[in-house]
Amino acid sequence: MKGVELLKKWEGTSCFKFFHSLRYGFQIRQLEGEISDFLRYQMPVNIFLEVKNLIAELTNLRQQYELGSMDESKMNETIFKHVSKLTNDPQQNAIILNQMGADNMFDGALVEVPCNHVGLGMSDFAVGLEKNIWNLKRALLQSEVTVVGVHGMGGLGKTTLALALSNDKDIKDVFQNNIIFITVSESPNLKVILETMWEKIVRRKRPEFQNVEEAHRQLQQQLLRQAKPTLVILDDVWSRANLEKLLFEGVGYKTLVTTRDRSTIPKMTSTQLYELPLLDDGDALSLFCFWAFGQKSIPSTANEHLVKQVQAQCKGLPLALKVIGSSLHGEPWPVWESAKKKLLNGESISDYHKEGLFKCLETSIGVLDEEARECFLDLGSFPEDRKISVDALLDIWVYVRKIEWQDAFVILLELASRNLLNLTSNLRSQAINYGSASELYFSQHDVMRALALDMASRDRIFCRKRLFMPRKEESLPGKWELFKDQAFDAQIVSIHTGTMEEDQWCKMNFCEAEALVLLFSATNYFLPSFLSKMRKLKVLIVFNYGSKRATVKGLPLLSSLAQLKTIRLERLVVPPLQEHSKVLQKLEKVSLSLCEGLGNMSRFNGNQSNLKLPVMLDFNMDHCCDLEELPLGICDMSSAQKWSITNCHLLRKLPDDLGRLSSLRMLRISACLGLKELPASIGKLGKLEYMDISLCECLKELPEEIGQLKKLEELDMRECARLRKLPKSVGGLKSLKHVICDEKIGQQWNRLKSFSATMDLRVEIVEAHFSLDWLDG
Template identity: 80%
Template sequence: MFSFPLLSGGDHILYGIDILNCKKSYSRFDGLVEGLLPKVQELYLSEQRKPKKEKNPIYEQFLNILNDGVALVKKCKNTSRYNVFQNLRYASQIHQLEKEITDFVRYQMPVNLSLDVKNFIEELKNLRQLCEKGSVDERKVNEAIVPKLTNDPQKNAVMLQQIGSDDMFDGVLDEAPPSPKSDFVVGLEKNISNVKRILLDRDVSVVGVDGMGGVGKTTMAMALSDDQEIKGVFRNNIVFITVSQSPNLKVILETMWEKIVRRKKPEFQSVEDAHRQLQQQLLRQAKPTLVVLDDVWSRANLENLLFEGEGYKTLVTTRDRSTIPTTTSIRIYELPVLDDADAMPLFCFWAFGQKSIPSSADEHLVKQVQAECKGLPLALKVIGSSLHGEPRPVWESAKNKLRNGESISDYHKEGLLRRLESSIDVLDEEARECFLDLGSFPEDRKISVDALLDIWVYVRKMEWHDAFVILLELARRNLLNLTSNLRSRAINYGSASELYFSQHDVMRDLALHLASRDRIVQRKRLFMPKKEESLPGKWEVLKDQAFDAQVVSIHTGAMEEDQWCEMNFRQAEALVLNFSASNYFLPSFLSSMTKLKVLIVLNYGSKRATVNGLPAPSSLTQLRTIRLERLNVPSLQEHSRAFQSLEKLSLSLCEGLGNMSRFNSTQSSLKLPIMLDFNLDHCCDLEELPPGICDMSSVENWSITNCHLLQKLPDDMGKLCSLRMLRLSACLGLKELPDSIGKLGKLEYLDISLCECLKELPEEIGQLKKLQVLDMRECSRLRKLPKSVEGLKSLKHVICDEKIGQQWLRVKSSVLKELRVEIVDAHFSLDWLDG
């Protein structure tokens, strides 16, 4: 349910679409509908005339299913072949419709309709199969649809942009795409050169770059950080830090110590103490150092982050010129919007994938749309991306809507939002709703993709793979940025757990703007735009009224029990609590949120927080998923009987699980919910999993990663009989896999990468008859494969290091002819922890 399906046959969908080849099938489909619908409608009307007790509801049910199918195929017919993401979703939905009708026929359909309906189903299958014929090569399609993400969000944006091209399936897709860096800074070259000249001036210690949101400040700062001349001066001593609107200054100063001083940091008592000690150290260790402070909002914050030292320089980006102090060693550079000469190449790059207007486009119309972006790089990028591959009427509509917006002034956010809103208009209703949910999370922070997908799955009622496709669509349109700590070149089954998203503050402003048009109590989403010390005053004034919000997001510091007021959120299905503190009391109104399905608690503080106020489980009977980050969590066994309707539990960077290993199996048994997903990541005190934890016979995804003290897995792991994905990545102390792993008869994906103490694989691993992907890179002590691996008949892809890779190549040549062996270099990184 929460995993991205492998691109195989059977119940999985081969994701490659050429919608033009479906026209004949559409005609046959329309003919069948014309003959079938009147018959079903006639039966339905005849049933309506019967007494209530004699009515058979199946005709009404099937009529609804049939009408849904007609609407779906109509949407598919009207979709451009270049809109890959929409086609993916429609192909998936046709597949689901086909299964639904098949089940209906099998169990409920009267004989007199069976033949007609079976013909109808056959035509649905033809439609789907024709759509799938574009999938010429499984690996190529996977790497084309889900591209090779890196830890650079700007590169990712360019790669995702290329997905919509009409030749996406042509050529060899194994080669990495060309570096996008030179293309991405189109239009900013002159400004970058000017700022670099000022920055390298010996008499300058601080350069401030100011300009409105979306003008390209962050892009410029990133380009300068990667500039070869700048690297030649500062070498490896370049530090990039996003400060943002509500920064945790102590955490930022701790990060600066670690990245500049590169020694164990002291226990700072306060922001002032951290600044003092870091300043003293910088005066002692004189060396060329460049610190980039991106997106600074206040002078008070900036003054706590500025330092002096020989060769030490700071580049600051801000929207507000007054943020930067004026001294003889500080220079301010105002970043203007682009003139037409620079704006057009940037716009064309995102709209057409080249730096000029193609001969096939309407030059006058393109110039009109570009002019309406008023030289703002973010608007050029976002609007250009949204129009990529779209027909002329969409361009005309965009031009007219842009013209209705007010002119953009330096800080005229409203005008920008109205212009950027046209990029949301090209999304269908479902994708638009998903975009608005982005306002639940702070801007400029890396958030686990899983947290966002949970809202879409449980609140928006979406299938997991449909939600994942929308995520990629929003990324392609530059409405969010994707980053990854994936070491493989392609995203595949299970990799969403290693993906993170962030959003530019202007794009979050747009989501907040669109989500807040109704009165507060009538909004479908209720968001706090920024961190505050308590609930907004407007909310508290209305606390006696019932709020309609489905999704509620609260962003505060530490909260005590008496700081909360009772709020009526009885319609809320998702609650996101963002905070920065070492102690936090959950809101008192949580127990009254009887429809709550998703609870996300994210701590951005430097230390793990102790959380109190967990309501009685009986009050949250609808709760399906809990995600906790950077918390001290209660011992698992104390709450093992709670939340028995829970389907997914995710704990990241949490402590408090160490005593699980001392849980005595002779005491009361560990009764966990019947979950589908169980995820532990970076739980640094977890030493051993307790007896009874493998009694989750329905769990499909088990992910225990970066738990360095974990040395042993339960002997009875084979009881996880429904398991399809098992991730054990970076469990550095894990010494062996239990023999019972061979009993995991449904396992398709196994990740043991970075398990450095693992010396051998059990012979029983050869019993995993459905295993398709095995990731075993950087298992440095694992020198020999067991003979039994030759029995892994379903194995399609192995990712490993050079030495063990040679053994796999021999297995491939002798037994597993279809196996793809991907040999990778060591590349361990903790960059994802930044920000």
């Protein structure tokens, strides 16, 4: 069946799209053993023989090269002569040859474009890499650096960069003929690689190695005896264990490593990491035009605006620029218009786009275990190129995937290390060990989200585990409405719209959904009516990306959600809390960010019973601009372990009964600029391990009762400008291990430490730090 499908794709390929035809021909050739008779009668003899002969010739040339009967330049010249017969356009042949090599169609044969035969050289294929090449040269040529690790997400052009570097004149002048390029890959034969390294570096008959360990030991001994500048490029390394068996020391010996996972590269003083960035707009356009038009600029006959719109959807990723540009090469402008619309909706524009881009990137997902893979696919719930609180993602993993918070956080770090998402922080919080990621944000590249969307949508729509809207639309997708009378199996549903009124929602049956992410940009929004029937819902996330806070209606629908565990609201006008006290009493976690309407909370002090939150574990309020005072009843959270009130600039005081939070382990009262004092009852927080009062500029003193916090291990009190003196009672903080503060308060802590033989305290002095990164939503 696979062979039949490939043949149909080949038959449907335009005669002007030679590369696509050849590409499918290569794939068919790989199945020759199974479908040889079928091919013989269905595929034109000239094309079939052309493909077959080219592969056979490449294999023969590779063998001659490895046996030493042909040098590299002669092999490349012979390869080019064969490829030059593919079309009548030498420039197009050069493009085809390079792309065939990049797509691994030659089974490891060394393929380069001989610059003396066409007007295109390595520099033409390495568009936009000049700055990166210069940075890598500078790193490699430092005497103290022996290993340079180039890391970045799949498709960034790490291999192209490494190849360009190996052909750089300055590098060749230093290392002469001692530049060795080795593709390691995901499942390498280390013994064979080490044997190859011996032959190319030592250049004499190698011993018969019994195993990898012996090969590594003997090669290391040899390298210590011979001192000559040598550069070994280890491309596409997936495992640190494999890499460590391929690293060596020697006078003048250097290693360049390319990898998708930065944790692969060991951290040593002689190691320098280089994160390969995305291309800027100018270089991205040049590379896109190179593959789409065979030149580095937009042709005068082209629709400039449309070209730039399509190119912009590649978001500076070289592989996307190459694949999408190649897919549109020679196509009429209606095809370009269609491609633009599909890209905006996260769809593939052709089979080559899906296979050339998604299949390449999907190898990054294949190395993840099943749990981490599922977590990656959940990233499709959130929009690309936006900073999203890590807490929102972890809520899904904890409550839907049933992963412990610490394990979920480890998975988050793994995905980040593999460049499958980006992590950023305002660097103020050290609280992540206590289960809060409030100061951490993640974002994802468009292409990585498109991959998650593609992988998550391979089942029939009503059978998918995840149902995502990839882009904002004015209403629900028409495909969804076709199945509105059928129950969906999706565990996670993500809906991205504009303003939604009550009558705009159709009746959908998401009976299995455990997480609902509602994304919109509007000033008014009505919650979907089907929400009340989502009986298994545990996680509700409502994000408004408009410039103004939105008024949300339909909140009474939440009262029927008996399983709801966590709710996260962002940039909304929050209604009076007492109206929804029934819902609040069942929640374990509430997070409110950039919300208004909380200024009315102080009016509830006379009716504490309405605000009892008996099962609340985690309570978060951030940038709630009109919050002035918290009601007494809000501290009736006997189970709460984490409490975070941050960036609420009008907050003047904390409740006097704060000490009722008897289970609290983490307390963050950060950047509350109007806060003047802490309540004396804070001393009753007997289980508190971490406290953050940073950036509370009006805080003048700490209460004596703070010395009663016998389990307090970490205290962040940086940038408390008016806090001049510590209370004597802090000497009783015997568990305190780490204090972060400014220099004046730090001197007091250090004196206290010097007088206390039992205090094992690290005092970290920090300078004032001002940032508006939180505005970059």
